Amino acid sequence: MTQIRPQARSVVERSRVLAAGAAIVGAHFIADTAVFVLGEEALLFVDKEARERRVAVHAGAILASAGGDARIITGGDDGAVMATENDGKPVAIATDAKRRWIDRVAVGPDGAVAWSAGKQAFVLTRNGQTRALDLPSAAGGLAFLPKGFRLAIAHYNGATLWFANAQSAPQMLDWKGSHLDAAVSPDGRFLVTAMQEPTLHGWRLEDGKHMRMAGYAARVRAMSWTADGKGLATAGSTQIILWPFHGKDGPMGKAPKMLAEHEHLVGIVACHPRQPVVAAGYRDGLILLAHTDDGTEIIVRNPGEAPVSALAWNAAGTVLAFGTEDGVAGLADLA
Amino acid sequence: MPEKIPVTVLTGYLGAGKTTLLNRILSEPHGHKFAVIVNEFGEIGVDSDLVVNADEEVFEMNNGCVCCTVRGDLIRIIDGLMRRKGKFDAIIVETTGLADPAPVAQTFFVDDNVGRLTKLDAVVTVADAKWLALRLKDAPEAKNQIAFADVILLNKTDLVSSDELAEVEGRIRAINHYARIHRTQRCAVPLGEVLARNAFDLDRILEIEPAFLDSNAHEHVHGHDHDELRHQGHDHAHGEQHRPAGAGLKHYHDEDMRSLALRTNNPLDPDKFFRWIQNLVATDGPQILRSKGILSFKDDPDRFVFQGVHMILDGNHQRAWQPDEKRESRLVFIGRELPVEKIREGFQSCHA
Incomplete structure (x- = not known):
């Protein structure tokens, strides 16, 4: 095969792949076991020794997933919120009374779980109670803040910050338009949403100051914080767009870093958990690692297949799990 | 794909x-x-x-x-x-x-x-x-x-x-x-x-003409450059071109909504056309509910098809013109209080 990026090192031969039998819509790790979320019904566990285990979780499509420390939370079009551990049976955390689709799920730092259905968001509190919040529209994104049992909910015309354990009124952050994803910086100072337009919006939470991050070719469908928490890597362009969040103003007035340019869009990004490295999956199936300091690239997977739809690192950063829209699941051993 | x-x-x-x-x-x-x-x-x-x-x-x-x-x-x-x-x-x-x-x-x-x-x-x-x-x-x-x-x-x-x-x-x-x-x-x-x-x-645009004639509602005398105005609203300047309605189907003017069809055998200049249509929908998009067209550009072997809803346009080269196919550009607009003369003149200015 012709080397598509002559300047880049290739580790393509260090990947092994398997056919998952359905589109892969998410990837997570429980310790060193990779968990691939399939578009329909099942999770596919692949352990260090490459043993596969398929676990039926939902009765239909799996619409959302989030990884906790020891379990995977999923939401389905069967109205169920499920928790699945490595060796256990899936457990229903909640079932929507009207059997509405579970559109989004999120896992908090202490294992708290949030989900959304219709124009409502829900949180399962530590003492096992379910709290609900009515929203102005369906939730586009959910993200817990690092402290205080507080949930950020992106929706139409802004975002809401909700102390799910307290009686205090939720705080509204206004910005016109449809907000479809949410990411909270690891220091808890910034909330960033991906909008229907090809742009990001952000708020500095201490004072509600707005940030606009524009210039994308397409809607941003993936965001990932760098290991040091000072950068936000994003999809939506033919490069990885990395916004700086190290100053007190975040990315305001600063240009992003642009890494690993390719002829196709970046569809998914995942930052390495320890190193200044971002993994990016492109629409044409290419997977690259890019060093955020010097832009050095490593090819993990050559293009020519379906769009890359899932990426996840194990905690040590030695294995990268990837998945594609046509059901290829892979593990790249980078130790 | x-x-x-x-x-x-x-x-x-x-x-x-x-x-x-x-x-x-x-x-x-x-x-x-x-x-x-x-x-x-x-x-x-x-x-x-x-x-x-x-x-x-x-x-x-x-x-x-x-x-x-x-x-x-x-x-x-x-x-x-x-x-x-x-x-x-x-x-x-x-x-x-x-x-x-x-x-x-x-x-x-x-x-x-x-x-x-x-x-x-x-x-x-x-x-x-x-x-x-x-x-x-x-x-x-x-x-x-x-x-x-x-x-x-x-x-x-x-x-x-x-x-x-x-x-x-x-x-x-x-x-x-x-x-x-x-x-x-x-x-x-x-x-x-x-x-x-x-x-x-949009392939069906080319089927529309026979369907319309079959309905036998009325016929227009085609203008010299083959553009046609399907409906004149309350602008009766062309009213005398209407023949009496055929049996069984009446002809009405809607108060404000109308359809407009334009066509030409002259090849179009793509730069002029895109500048014109983008400008048109930017200014008159709120009134234009639907637009669609099949276009023949000068020195271009392929048919270009486009469609639009209000201000949003979406177009592509579709396929090569067939040897036995008439290379004709056709546009249809459906909208409210369409600026008919402006659209017609603008389209004519797009000839290569």
Whole structure:
């Protein structure tokens, strides 16, 4: 095969792949076991020794997933919120009374779980109670803040910050338009949403100051914080767009870093958990690692297949799990 | 690239018979499997996990386009449905009786993921033969639904006389000359006339002329450069060109909604054309509900096809012109208070 990026090192031969039998819509790790979320019904566990285990979780499509420390939370079009551990049976955390689709799920730092259905968001509190919040529209994104049992909910015309354990009124952050994803910086100072337009919006939470991050070719469908928490890597362009969040103003007035340019869009990004490295999956199936300091690239997977739809690192950063829209699941051993 | 899933949008004013058509589609044996996005559970007589309830969340876009709205719920639902691709081969979107079809149609152009995975096949409007004429007077939604349609089911024809039927058909034609009309009772129509029409990819524009002539409503004397104005509204400058209406179908002027067709054998200059059409929809997009066209550019072996909803345009080189095919450019506009002369002159200035 012709080397598509002559300047880049290739580790393509260090990947092994398997056919998952359905589109892969998410990837997570429980310790060193990779968990691939399939578009329909099942999770596919692949352990260090490459043993596969398929676990039926939902009765239909799996619409959302989030990884906790020891379990995977999923939401389905069967109205169920499920928790699945490595060796256990899936457990229903909640079932929507009207059997509405579970559109989004999120896992908090202490294992708290949030989900959304219709124009409502829900949180399962530590003492096992379910709290609900009515929203102005369906939730586009959910993200817990690092402290205080507080949930950020992106929706139409802004975002809401909700102390799910307290009686205090939720705080509204206004910005016109449809907000479809949410990411909270690891220091808890910034909330960033991906909008229907090809742009990001952000708020500095201490004072509600707005940030606009524009210039994308397409809607941003993936965001990932760098290991040091000072950068936000994003999809939506033919490069990885990395916004700086190290100053007190975040990315305001600063240009992003642009890494690993390719002829196709970046569809998914995942930052390495320890190193200044971002993994990016492109629409044409290419997977690259890019060093955020010097832009050095490593090819993990050559293009020519379906769009890359899932990426996840194990905690040590030695294995990268990837998945594609046509059901290829892979593990790249980078130790 | 995998085949895009075709989407049929089903509109119609309250009580016209949308649910009847939907139940027919879902229960008749035709070998197709549909995912259906409905606005009310319970009305559908089919229990399937591929029937999804929608909330009709209409969202404004912040892209500087004042009439640009999308169905936020549709973006989310199609994203979810496409996780089950393989389980169905087409999608039907039912809208509420009071819905404007524009946000639904625009969703397919605005959201890149929806546009990548699915394509708008046709807007099908069910109209009540007895009440449509009244609704066109008092309900702007009903008029929008007629204007947007690629296919119209003129339903409940058993409840009206042939004169009333001719009258309501004339009213429809006054707004939308280019839709295929089917007279039905209880929405009984061969489903192939409703589904998989490919109406939005424009090939059918070339079929429209014969359908119009068959209806024998009236004929225009074609202008020298073959542009034609389908409907003159209250501008009667060309009124004398109308021949008397043929038997059985009346000719009406709608108060404000009309269709306009332009065509030319002169090849177009692509730079001039794109500058013109983009400028036109930027200024007059709010009035232009639908636009579509097949274009022949100078020194270009391929047909260029485009379609638009309000200010949003979407176009592509489609295929090579066939050796025996007439290289003709055709454009259709359907809208409210269209600036007819301005459009016509602008189009003429695009000749190469």
